[in-house]
Amino acid sequence: MLAGRNAHLASSNLACSLQRTGFLSVGLRVMLRANLWVEEGLVNGSIGTVLRIIYCANQGPPALPAFVVCIFLDYTGPTFLPEHPNSFPVTPIKRAWTAGHATLSHTGISLDLAWGLTIHKSQGLTMAKAVIDIGHHEMTARILLVALSRVRNINDLLVNNFARELITRLAINDQILQRKREETRLRDL
Template identity: 90%
Template sequence: MLGANLWVEKGLVNGSIGTVLRIIYCANQGPPALPAFVFCIFPDYTGPTFFPEHPNSFPVTPIKRTWTAGHTTLSRTSIPLDLAWGMTIHKSQGLTMAKAVIDIGHHEMTAGISFVALSRVQNINDLLVNNFTKEHITRLAINDQILQRKREETRLCDL
């Protein structure tokens, strides 16, 4: 998963899911040094290709980020890629996935978070849900945040 907006106009945005194709190091280097490039295939990338046999390939390079903590300036250089075999519901927000396995857990930390998780796929047949029980649905129905939202919606409709 891409962790930065590299080329928004061409589809390389924070949260884009891709596949690593090749990792290229500078001459006479290797791990633990950072690679010079990580060539990835991003299905939504529409820019120029770097490997003719892989039309959606793009080289992801290290990015240096700088910030201030108190009176000290700090920096970190890293490749803006994260493994995306598993992710939090918050990280998946806004994504459409081909398939998903979702562990709802035992309680909602935020009202509506289960809906966010369940709405990541377009077809219910592409969804596998763990820990979604009758008790979970009952707890959702009496969740304070959801009850407060229902009251507010009723109030607004009555205006």
């Protein structure tokens, strides 16, 4: 549901990470896009799987679900469905923002598709395993650093299309050299 003049034009960035439309199905891998219960592990970026989509009586798609039951492996709170540990109901939330002199709002489920993630969306996440394809060039050395540092163990990382000349270019990259100097400075403190 959108409210306010021109709210239907808002991008997910402007609408506080809520998508204008969403396509959910049981078994879908999703990313939570809000801090719902930080103390119990339900934070922005948590990865889960859709278990059930529940609608109000006499409703169904394209109406907004009453809630979506997901299994989040990092969730440590009470389980919603006893037969499914780590299950939690994600309910619609309303986000409001200002555009010019107007206040706009959007109500939606704070879940994004997560079968694959951009490097930017993976920032701050720790993943069990990752497959990275950076292509033949990258815009900045820092993006590659983010991509390569998403796993705890190098054996859990697979890099596709990693050209040798990229390593050479990165070794003399100003951003990388500056970061190395800063890390050395901090280590020496």
